[in-house]
Amino acid sequence: MRDLNLVKAKSVSKLAGVTLAALLIVGCSSSGTVKDTSDATDTTVTTGTDTSSQITSVNSGNVGDLQSVYYFDFDQSVIRSEALNDLSLHAQFLAENSNAAVRLEGHADEQGTREYNIALGERRAQAIEQFFVGRGVNGGQIETISYGEEKPDISGLASKSRRVEIKYTAK
């Protein structure tokens, strides 16, 4: 069973380039999720939602319209396939604009211990950092930080709290 994550849809709606088609994809995505059995209490697991923007050519004017929050599965730091399109565009922009810089803020849900979750949040931020570096971004343009479970998503949902937020500190 896959549940449509409504909060995800809300964040999608913030994207300038989003289309109805993209929203429809959310509901019938086929990409899988590794769902830990211990996560049974979480009924809002985000499964393969396609949140990619329709941007094909990225610049400082529209980079802010790309997806900026990326969600992860329970106890996982693997980038979901649906994130790849927009992440590639972030990487392209950073690689083409050496003065641009990002801060990658990793987070975890409340399950598990606090310091372990700090480490888990860092792994998630590093997963995206490595993705960027692998696409030609200079490591000096990237800062990673982990808040662990200390700053849960305002929705309070575990599935929304397991995330990395991309914040541009220079464009």
Place this chain on the structure above:
Amino acid sequence: MVIKKIQILSLLLIATFSLFARAELQIVVDGGVEEPTHIAVVPFGWDGDNALAEDVSAIIANDLRRSGMFKLMNEEDMLSSPEREDQIFFRDWRISGNDFMLIGSMQPTANGIQATVELFDILTEKKIWSQTIDSAGSDLRDIAHYIADEVFEKITGIRGAFSTKVVYVTVQGLGPARKYRLQMADSDGARAQTILSSNEPILSPTWSRDGKKLAYVSFETSRPAIYIQHLASGKRQKIQSFKGLNGAPAWNPSGTKLAIVLSKDGNPEIYVLDLQTGGLDRMTRHYGIDTEPTWSPDGQSILFTSDRAGRPQIYQINVASRELKRLTFKGSYNSRGRLTQDGRFLTMVHQDSSGYHIAVQDLKTGRLDVLTNSKDDESPTISPNGVVIMYATKSGGRGVLAGVSLDGKIKFTMPNSSGDVREPAWSPFLD
């Protein structure tokens, strides 16, 4: 022998734990002791003109009552209010079913207040303990807890921990309005004060073994950094921070070193920071997550959480030889260990199909017992007399503090009406 000790400990549990029952944090006791010791704490006499700021005998009685180990005689049932030994009619107190009685009187002095207390065994009519204590008058609550500790130890044989402190983190709000506070309170929850307040996360508070300093992690600079705060002066120092994680500080027993977690080399590893030389000694080398260090009481080894075998388990590394040993095997998730002062019992967060619980493992036998059945339990901390584990859990959707005896027989929760309370850290004995 061991079993008997544990039974006593469970009784005691409340004793040390009870402490929290004050305005903000209220204790609810689930269960209790089958045969409590009956004691009469007779209201202390006071010869001064104005009423005292604190009712010392009432604080003592409350400490003992909330311990669950004692049954306190109701004041209104007392036939007399003796203040000195020659005023006691032991027969009356014996008939009313008491085992012990505490009497006392307080007098004004040139410099403050003098308290004289006497503890009697009613059956033998013998004085067990007496003391005269001079006070400046401003520390009556300290004196009350001191007396409660003495009474507790004289009767149970176990050192009381009423005079200890607890630090914890409170959090209110979500999003930009979120506020984090590091607070310290008496062990009964009284005199709570904010040590640090921030819009950014504060976590992992921990006491130095001498009880004079705290170390904690603060994100106030927008990056995680470890701070050492001197409690008497309020002065604090930020220790050198590195790229990536700077977390999970743990003092060694002599207070000269901190075990910390740094990810400056790519992933979280345990390091030992020498606070005198600033030197860093890397303890672990593994691509997995190594975190949540804690020292063995002899300072010879460090216990830590690692997912090097796939899921988090607790390991022990000898600081000198680097010899590594896995300690936990039951279940797929055991993390954030803390040891009793005798080094024998390891408490931890243990996950099973019903959630995250507090568990204790006897390191001598390897036996692991799950002590709690609530599902969001974390951050266990052990009372300095080794009888109670305090931890953080959820109640009514809020983060609250709770306690459990090492044998799991006695549990407490401390309801909390605003925000979340988390990450308790029990002080060592403070004298």
